[in-house]
C-alpha cells in the first residue's frame with residue numbers, strides 16, 4: 001500500500017463554535033512540524049477557509065465534482081505551504097452532494113495521496129448528509145464544543161447521529177472559548193457523563209482553547225491567529241492540541257480513505 005494521508009475532521013452540532021478557525025490553525029501547526037497538510041473546506045456553499053487566509057479563489061470543490069476543473073486547478077497554497085481545497089460560496093446546489101459526488105470526491109482525494117501527510121476537513125455544522133460523509137472518511141473525528149448549553153446538547157446530538165448513522169465510535173473533543181482549563185475540563189466532563197451513560201461511544205479530551213479577543217482581531221485582519229500572535233494564550237492552546245493530535249496518530253492503525261469508507265459500509269451491512 002502506498003502513502004496514505006491521515007484524515008482529521010473538525011465538526012460540531014452548533015454553528016459558530018470555532019471549527020474553521022481551529023481547522024486552519026491546527027493545520028498550520030501540523031504543517032509547521034514538517035508535515036504536508038491539506039485543508040478541505042467542507043462547509044460547502046459557505047466557504048470560509050480561504051477568507052481566513054485572505055485568498056480569493058476562482059474555482060472550488062463544486063467545479064471539481066461537476067467535472068469543470070481538475071484537482072490541480074483548484075488547489076491553492078496558503079502560508080507556510082499549507083494547501084487548501086476551497087468550497088464555493090452562496091451556491092445552493094453544492095450544499096448536498098449526491099452519493100456519486102461523494103465517491104468521485106474520494107477518488108480525487110486519493111489522487112493526492114502522495115502529496116499530503118494530513119488532510120484536515122473543516123465540516124459544516126449539524127447532521128446533514130455531507131457532514132456524515134466527511135466524518136465517515138475521517139480517521140479522527142473531532143467535535144468542537146463551547147460552554148453554551150445549546151452547543152453541548154448539539155454536540156451530544158451530533159455524536160449520537162454520527163454513531164447511529166455512520167457507526168463512528170471514537171470521538172475527540174475540543175472545548176473552545178472558555179476562560180480556563182478548569183472550565184474546559186468541567187464542560188468536557190458533563191458531555192462525557194451523558195455520552196457514556198446513553199451512548200456506546202468513546203470520547204477523548206484533546207483540550208481547551210481560551211476565549212481571546214485576539215482571535216476576533218486576527219479574523220478581521222484575515223491572518224490566522226497562530227501567525228498573527230503565535231505566543232498569545234489562544235495560539236498556545238491550539239499548539240498543544242495539534243501536538244496531542246500528532247501524538248495520537250502514532251498510536252492508531254492506518255487505512256486509506258476508500259478502504260476506511262468501504263470497511264465501514266461492509267461492517268454496517270453486517271456482511
Ligand SMILES: Nc1ncnc2c1ncn2[C@@H]1O[C@H](COP(=O)(O)OP(=O)(O)O)[C@@H](O)[C@H]1O
Pocket residue numbers: 012014015016017018019020021022048176177178209210211212213215216219234
Ligand atoms: N477561542 C476563541 N476566542 C475568541 N473568539 C473565537 C474563538 N474561537 C472562535 N472565535 C470566534 O467565533 C467566530 C466563529 O468562528 P468560526 O471558526 O467561523 O466558527 P465555525 O466554523 O464553527 O462556524 C469567529 O468570529 C471567531 O473569531
Ligand SMILES: [Mg+2]
Pocket residue numbers: 019020021043048122
Ligand atoms: Mg466554519
